[in-house]
Amino acid sequence: METRNVKWLKRLLITLTVLGLLGVGALAGLYLWIAPTLPGVESLKTVQLQTPMRVYSADGLLMSQFGEKRRIPLRYDEIPQPLIDAVLATEDARFFEHHGVDPIGVVRAAVVLITTGRKAQGASTITMQVARNFFLTREKTYIRKVKEIFLALEIERLLSKEEILELYLNRSFLGNRAYGVGAAAQVYYGRDVNQLTLAEMAMIAGLPQAPSAANPIRNPERAMARRNVVLGRMLDVGSISRSEFDEARQQPVTARYHGAEIDLYAPYIAEMVRDQMVATYGEEAAYTSGFDIYTTVRSDQQQAAQRALLDNLFAYDARHGYRGPETRLWGEPLPEQNTTPDAETWSTEQILNHLKGINRYRDLYPAVVLNVEEKQAEVMTADGKTVTLPWEGINWARQFITDTRQGNSPNSATEVLTPGDQIWIRQHDGHWWLSQVPEVSSAFVALDPENGAIRALVGGYDFGQSQYNRVTQAKRQLGSNIKPFLYSSALENGFTLSTLVNNAPINQWDRSQGTAWRPRNSPDVYTGPTRVRQGLAQSINVMAVRVIRDIGVDTFIDHATKFGFDRADLPRNESISLGSASVTPLENARAFAVFANGGFLIDPYFIERIEDHNGNQIFTAQPKIACLECKAALAQEQSGIESTLPEFAQQCPWPEDRLAPQIISEQNAFLIHETLKSVIWGGGNWSQGTGWNGTAWRASRLLKRHDIGGKTGTTNEARDTWFTGFAPHLVATAWVGFDDHSRQLGRTRWNKYGPQDQITAGESGAKTAGPAWNQFMFDVLKGVPEQSTVIPEGIVTARIDRATGKLSNRTDASSRFEYFIEGTAPTELADVAEPEAPIFEQEVSEELF
Template sequence: MKRFIKYFLLCLVAMPLLGAATLVGAYFYVSATLPKVETLSDYRPPLITRIYADDGTIIAEYSKERRILVPFEKMPKQLVQAFVAAEDASFFKHQGLDFQSILRAALKNVKAGGIAQGGSTITQQVAKKLLLTSERTFTRKFKEAILSLRMEKYLSKEDILYLYLNQIYLGHRAYGVEAAAENYFDKNVEQLTLAECAILAGLPQAPSRYSPYRNYDRAMKRQKYVLERMVKEGFITQVEADAAAAEEVAIKPRLNNLLEVTAYFNEQVRRYLEERFGSDLLYTGGLQVETSINLPMQHVAREAVKENLRNHAKRQGFRAVETVLDEEAQQEFFAEQIETFSDEPLQIGDFAEAIVIGQQGDQILCKLADTTGVISIKESKWAGPLRVVPAEEEASGNRDEDGNRQETKLPLGSVIEVRLVANSTEPWQLSLEQHPIAQGALVAIDPFTGQIKAMVGGYEFSESQFNRATQAKRLPGSAIKPIIYAAALDKGYTPASVILDTPLIYEEKVDTGELEEWKPRNYEEKFYGPTSFRKALAKSRNVVTIKILEDIGINYAANYASKLGIETPMQRDLTMGLGSTAVTPLEMLTAYTVFANGGILVPPTYITRIKDRDGRILESIDPADFSTGMAEDQRLIRKPPRRVISPETAYLITNIMESVVREGTGWRAKAIDRPSAGKTGTTNDLKDAWYVGYIPQLACVSWVGYDQERPLGKSETGSRAAAPAWVDFMKEAVKQYPLANFKVPDSIEFHPVDEKNGLLLAEDDPEAYYEAFAPGTAPTKMSDEDQLKARDFFRLEMDVF
C-alpha cells in the first residue's frame, strides 16, 4: 500500500511536468511551421478593379472578392465599437486570447464531441483568415492561439482592427466594411449612422441569415442585439440606442444602372485588361481604369440604336405571335408579373409583355399583372388590320411569304409586346410593339484625340454579347466611296472633274474557264452621262466610282485605304469601289476621322489611364504621366498621331461630303441643324445599311443588318435604315459643342466653274458655281463659248470706259 501511494504521488507530480513538457515541445514544433506575423504589415488583399467614365463615374467593377480598402482613420468610431461589442467585448483588454471565452467554448465542445462553438477573439479571426486555413480542428486552433499572441506583440489594436474590418465577409460578395456600406446603404463607410453601423456589425455571425435584403426583420432584431451590447459595454447610452433602433434605415441595393447602358464598352475594356495584364491582376489587383466614354452621349446612343431597330422592325410588318397561353398558364404569367412590378413598377415608355383578352370596337383588350390595358387599332396601322380570334385559331402576321399585306390575327391568350403610354386611369393606354430581329451598332469618336465617346454593339447586351461595333465585319457598300474619291484627288482629280456615267461591261474567266460578265449599275438603274466628281459622290453614282478606281489603280486605292486606318486587307479588284471588302464599323469610322481631323490619323482609343492599387500609373495616353526612364511596355500601346493625307485633300473630301448632306443621299443629316459631312452605304442586296458622318468636333458611324445575313427589306438603304439612328444621336450629342464650320486651309482656292464641263466660267455667269480646289489644280481655261462671252464682256467694259 505504501509503495502504491508512493508511485501514485510520483505520478501526480510527473503528469503536470510531462504535460507541460509536451505542451512546450508542441509549441516549439508548431511554431517552426507557422507563418510570420510580420507579413501582415504588408496587407495586400484582393481588391476590386474599377472602370470609370470620362467624368469619374464608376461604370463597371471586376473582382473575385468585392473589397475596397479603407484606412482605419476613416472608419467611424461607432462602427468600430459596434463590431467590438458584438464580436469581442474584451478586445481592448486581452492580449490576443480571451481565456474565459475559450473555457466556455471548450466545455460546449466536449459535450458536443467536436468543434461546436468557437471562442475566437477578433485577433484570432484575423490570424485564421490571413495566415491559416478555415479547417475546424484543435491543431488549427492551437496555431491560431500562438499567432494571436504574436500578433498582439507585433501589431497595435488599431492595426488589428484595420485588418479585420477590411477582410471580413459581410454577405452578397462584400468583403470589408466599405464594400458592405456601398452594398446595403449606397454610402461610403464614413457616412454611416449608428443604426447602419449596428446592422453591419450584426452580419459576421451569419451574413446570409441576417442579410437586410433577404431577411429585413431578422436583421433588425440582430441590430437591436448589437445596440444592447454597445450599451452594456458603455460605448453608447440607452437613449442613443433607442434612437438608432427607431431609425428607419433605407436599404439601397447597390445596383449599377449603368451596367446595361455601357455593357458593350465595358466588355471591350475587360477583354483588353485581361489580355494585357492577365485575369489574376484584373480580378484581384484593384486596377483603376480611366476611360473615354461620355455617359450623356452613351445614354443617347443606346436609345437611338434601340429605337431605330424597333422602327425598322415595324416597317417589316407584324410577325405572327409565337406564344398563346391557356387559362392556367396565364394565371402563372400574371402572378410573376405582379411580383416583378412590385419591385420595379412599370414606368411611362417602358416595354412589357401583355396577354390579349379580347377586342372591343377598334381597341385590343389586354391584361398585364393585375391591370387591364387597351391598344388602339387605328394607331397600330403598321401591324394592321388587326383582329382578335378564338384561341384555337391559328395566329398570323400582316405579311405573307411574298411580303404582301394581309390581316393580322391575334388569338385569345396571345403574348404580345407593348409599351406603356399612359397609366393615370385604368385601363392603361398601351401601344403595340415588336421586338427587333435586326441588329445595329453605333460608335462616336472625337477625331482630334481618337477617344471613343460612345459605343453600342447591338440591341441588348443581355441577349447577345457580340460587339458588332468592333467585331462584326460587314460590307460597307457606298460608304467606302469617300476613300476612293480622296485617293483620286491625290491623283490629279478635282471636285470639278467630269466623268461620263455610261454603261460598263467587264469580262473575266471563272474557274470553269467560261467568261463571266459584270455590269456595274447605279442604284436608280439609270445612267446620267457627263457627271461632275462632286455630284458623283453626292449622288453615290456607282459607275463613275468604278471608272475613277480603274483610272487611279486598284493597288493604289487599297494602300490609300490602309493608311487611313482600314486594317482589313482590301479585295483588290474593281468591286472594291462598291464596298466589297468587309470591315468593322470602328474601322470605317477611323478612316472618316482623318477627313474630320485635317488629314491626321489618330488611332482610336477607349482607355486613357490605368493605375495600380498603389496609384502608380501603368499605362496612359498622356506622355506627361511618365518619366523619361519609364519602360516602353508600361505605356499604352498605341501608334502616335500621324499625318497621312494633306489638309487640302481632307478639306476637299469633307466639302464634297457636305454636298452629300445638302443634296444627296445623306439628306437626313440636315436635321441636326449644323454643318456636317457624311456618306450613306448600302450593299446591292440591301443586307447592310450604313451612315458615317461628322461635324468638326465629333464623328459617328451607324450600321444596321442581320447577324445571319439577309436583306433588310425593300428600300432599306443606308439613308432609311441607318441614318435615323445617327441623326437621333447627333441631335443630342452636338449640344456639348459650339456651332462651328469646317476649317478651310488657307491654301484652298475657290473659282467659278461650269458643272457640265468643269471649266472656268466668268464670275457673273448665272450658270457658274464656286468650286474648291487644292492649290494649282483649278482649271486654267474656259470653254470656247465662255471665252467668247468673256471677250465680249471685256470689250463692252472698255467701250463704257
C-alpha cells in the same frame, strides 16, 4: 498545527511553481515547435485586400465592375461607430481590453468543452479571427487553435487595435460575394455604410456567424433573429438605449440584392477593357488588384449613342410590322404555338409567376394582355401593375409578312391583341407602347479624329442577348462608304472635283462567266457627264466604276491600305469601287477620321489611364496626335529655315514621336471633306432650277449646320447599310443589318398611322443607318458652335461651269465656285465672253454648300 499548515502551504506553492514552470516550459517548447510553421504576420502591415476591377467613363461614372469578390475597403475612421459597437458587442466585447487572447473567453470555452464535449468557438477574439482569416484554415483542431493564439499575440504586438479592427471589418465574408462591411452595405441595401440605419448595421454585424445560410436574402427570418440578438447584446453592453433597441427591433427586413451601382450602361466597351486588362496583367491580378480603369468614353456621348441606336432599331422594326405575341397563356392557341393555352383566364399570381421568370431586354418589359377594347388595351407587368396601351401605341402594328411585305394597317386594337397574349412593351413619348424584340442588328462608334479616343461605342442591341461586339468583330461590306477613299485616290491621279465622268450605263462582258456585268445606279437614273463632286455626293455607281477603270484597281487598293484597311479585305476587281470590301465599323470610322483631321491616320484607343488600389497612376495613354501645326513646325525646323508659323504653332507641345503619320496631303483631305458636306447639303440653286440633293439630305433638315459631312453606304439587296460622317472634333459610323448575312433589310410601304416623315420603299444607308447618326449628332452638338471653313494653303477656288466643269465667266446659276489643289484648276473657259468676275478667289460664297 500551525507548523503543519505552513508545511502544506509551502508544498502547495512549490507544486504550483513547478507546475507553472512546467507550463511555461511546455508553452515555450510548444512555441518553439510550432514557430517554424507560423507565417510572418509582418505582411499585415502591407496587406492588399482583394478588390474588384472597376471601369469608369472619362468623366468618372462607373461603367462596370469585374471580380468574384465585391469589396469596398474602408479606413477605420470611415466606419460608423454604431456598426463598430454592433460588431464588438457580438464578436468580442472586451476587444480593447485584452492583448489578443481573452482569458475569460478561454475559460468559458474550456468549461463548455469539459461539460458538453463540444469544441466551442466562443474563445476566438477578433484578433484571433483576423489571424485565422489571413493565415489559417477553418478546420476545428487543437493545433490550429494554438497557432491562432500565437499569431494573435504577435498581431497585437505589431498592429494597433484600430488597425486590427479595420482589417477584420474589411476582410470578413458576409454573404452574396460581399467581403467587408462596405460591400455588404451596397449588396444588401444599395447604400454607403454611413447611410445605414441602426437595424441595418445590426443585420450586417450578425452576418459573420453564418453569411451564406443566414443572410437576409436567403433566410430573412433567421437573419432577423440574429439581428435582434445583436441589438440585445448592444443593449446589454450599453452602446444603445432601450428606446433605440425597441425602435430598431421593430424594423422589418428590407434587404434585397443590389448589383454593382452602375452609373453608365456601356457593357460592350467595358468588356473590351476587361479583355485587355486580362491580356495585360493576367486574370488573377486583373480581377483582384483593385485596378481603376478610366476610359476615353464620355457619358453624354455614350448615352446619346445608345439612345440613337435603340430608337433607330425600334423604328426599323415597327415599320416592317408586328410579328405577334411571344406566346398565348390562355384562350385560342396561336398558329405557331407548340403548347396548348389554358382554357381559363390566369390568376394574378399565375401571371406574375410567369412574368418574373422572363429576362428583360433593353427598354423592353414583358407584359400579359388582360383586356382589349377597340382603341386601347390593358396589360399587367412583372411588378403587378396594370397599365394602359393607348391606340397611338398599338396602331403601328400591322402584320409582318416578310421583310419586304406588311399587312394592312389595323383599324382596332382587337385586330392586334388578344387577352392572354404575352407581349413586350416600352415607354415612348411618355406613354406605354406595344413593342417587340428587334431581330435586326446595329453598331455605333464615335471617336475623336485628332487622337483616336473612342467617345461612344455600342456593339449591338442588348449585351445580355448577344455579347458579340459588332463594332470590333463584325466585318461587313462597305457599300458606297468606300467611295470617298476611291475619289481620294482619283484626286492623286489627275482628277479634280470638277472633272466630268460619264454617268451612263455600263455593260461589260465577262468571258469566264458568260455574262455581262451591268452595275446600276440607285435610283436607276443616268444624266451623262457629271462632275466628281456631284458623283460622290449622290453616290452614282457607274461613275465610281469608270473612275476605278481609269486609275486602276491596284492603284486604288494601294491607296486604300494607307487608311488602315487590310489588303486581304479588299477584293482585287472593279466591284471594290461599289463597296465589296468588308471591314469593321471601327476600321471604317478610323479611316474616315483621315478626312476630318487633315490627312492623319490615328489609332483608336479606349483606356485613358489605369490607377492601382492606392490611386497611383500605373498607365497613361500616349496616343498619336493628328496635328497640322506641329507637322508644319517640325518640317520648318528640319529644313533649317526661319519659322513663318504663328507662335502657338511654333510652341506645339507634341514631340515628333507623338505625331500620327500623315497618309494623304492636307489638300486631298480637305477636298474630300468638303465634298462630303455636299452629301448632306447637295448643291446648285433650287430657285434657279439647278438644285440637287445629296444622299443624306435628311441630316440637313434635322441638324441645320454646315460643318458636318458624311457618306451613306448600301450593299446589294440592302444586306448592309452605313452612314459615316464627321462633325467638329468627332467622327462616327452607324451600321444596320442582320447578323445573318443572307437576310435582306427589305422594304416597306406607307402606313396610314405612321409619322409624317415615315420611311418607305427600300431600306438604304440614308434611311436605315442615317437616322441613328443624325439623332446622335443632334444630341451631342447641342451648344457646340458651328465652325467656319478654313481653307488650307495650297488650295485655290475658281468659278466653274456646272455643266462642263470648265472655267466660267458667268455669275448666274450655271456656275459655281469650286476648290482645287493649286495648279490643278481648269484653264479652259466654258465660253469666250469676257469674265464678269475674278476667276480665282480665296473666299467661297455660301453657294458652295
